[in-house]
Amino acid sequence: MELIKEINWSTNKGLGAALLLLGGATMVAVLAIQWDYFMKWSWYLFPILPIMIVLHEALHGYLFWRWSGKVKFGYLTSTAGPAFYAASPGCYFTRNRFIAICLAPQLLTIICLSLFFLVPLPDLAKFGLLGTAALNLGGGVGDFYVTWILLKQPRSAQVEDNIKGVRIYA
């Protein structure tokens, strides 16, 4: 196998800055769906964040585990700042499976926004759903970036997450 593309979270400063900006803008855009809730309860985002991180990484981790039999959770410092991760270093996945791994946490965004729009709930509960969706979607910009890069690679490509970044082989 030959390395055809590498994404490195610990060295690419331009990418880190771009993802940070894009992630922040995405969070604001989702919170703006009901901005008065944010003005009233913004500090609730602090307890929501760890819950969202656990669910987000569990969804990545489930598919990593399902398709490789192993998964590792941890914490790293990327050029976009500190980040939690789930990965199976040393394991290779087909392009489409890796895209599924990247997008799996967005199931949480879909569930939260569906409940927000479709189910009558108390305002604070609705803010909890919107806040979770905002942090999860904004926090997923790196996942969307990897998905976008992978879509440009051949279907037969093999993908490894070595924690520092993503390596694509053909």
Ligand SMILES: [Zn+2]
């Ligand atoms: Zn993620």
